[in-house]
Amino acid sequence: MTSRTEVSKSVLRRFGVAVLLGLALAAPAARGETSAPAAAKVSIDNFTFSPDRLTVAPGTTVTWTNADDIPHTVVATGKAFRSKALDTDDSFAFTFTTPGTFDYFCSLHPHMHATIVVEAGRS
């Protein structure tokens, strides 16, 4: 079961602490020690997804935030997820529960593409 969430700027601010906490917990989760909710971030800047290849454990919520003055989208090539257009500072979050390789791109600027790898039991 996967969930899909649009995160507004204000919501992000309000829960910024929670997101940071999630990031802190991501490390032990990646070592397979706990099952605490994990989080990771991808920035969109200068028409580039960064990092362009990110490996996470199942259950990780990845949040993309657009730092450009031009809107972008986050669209899975295999249709697993699709954001609305993200204006400057807008975010999109998706929780990856299934292991696999998820290629995605910006449907407005398709030369922008990157990959999320979901791997169980990473050590």
Add this chain to the structure above:
Amino acid sequence: MTRHDRDTVTGDGQTRRKVLECMTWAGTGVLWTVSGGVPRALGLIDQAQAQTQSQTSGQDGLTFLQISDSHIGFDKAANPATSRTLEEAIGRVKALPAKPAFMIHTGDITHLSKAAEFDDADHIIGGARLDVHYVPGEHDVIDEEAKLYRERYGRGTKGAGWYSLDASGVHFIGLVNVVDLKSGGLGNLGPDQLAWLADDLAGRSAETPIVVFAHIPLWAVYPAWGWGTDDGGRALSLLARFGSVTVLNGHIHQVMQKVEGNVTFHTACSTAFPQPAPGAAPSPGPLKVADDKLRTKLGLSSVTFRRGEQRLAIIDQTLA
């Protein structure tokens, strides 16, 4: 006098200098004359000369305007007042002594495809009191199934909004290359539109002057920034038998021109904000220039076809 025709832009230092030079020239307007398929920059002209040119040539031919990339709704540092600069551009149109036949808008009417943005753009552009033929930019089709664009501009069009029309013996073709884009790719026309184009051109005399307009350049301006159309070459091969083909695009927010055989490619300025020359910045994002330089980087184009001479003159005019 420096020549402005050039081969594919490669992004090396030499070519970038030429492009920048072209933009500087555009600061006061450059008169282009296309003769025998080879365009020549006749030199700098001021606005008065440009107006005289369109006035005299409009009598036995066809003069139309191209406006592009108005990005209504954009309010960032590169231009917080895109409505105002569009109003200024329309002010230039209204001030022309000879009324153009119509206007084409090569897309990115709005910044985020919002209803209020389309409304504002319609209100301002409507002030020109000219027929306007639109094609969408990627910023106009980001709502669900491009509903708002199709409601406003899709009437009488095929597919995602392509169509053709005839005026004064010239055949105009509006193409859509901003929908159903593929990961890792560029602009896309798609097989349905190409089949329609082949059908639309079938049976037309090779003498018919053709003007094609679309948002993203149909030629490979700079693929690393997505400035090109994957299947643009297939459209051009369908046009190869015609003696006079002019391809007008927007998207890159700067004037650029190339000639290949009988085909002249030309991109127009934006009325909203400039973008960097290919490879001259880390990304193609909006270029912030000094406030007093902004209007030298924005503008519109006037295109004149003279019957019997088989040549089109393109005049780029800035808002400065």
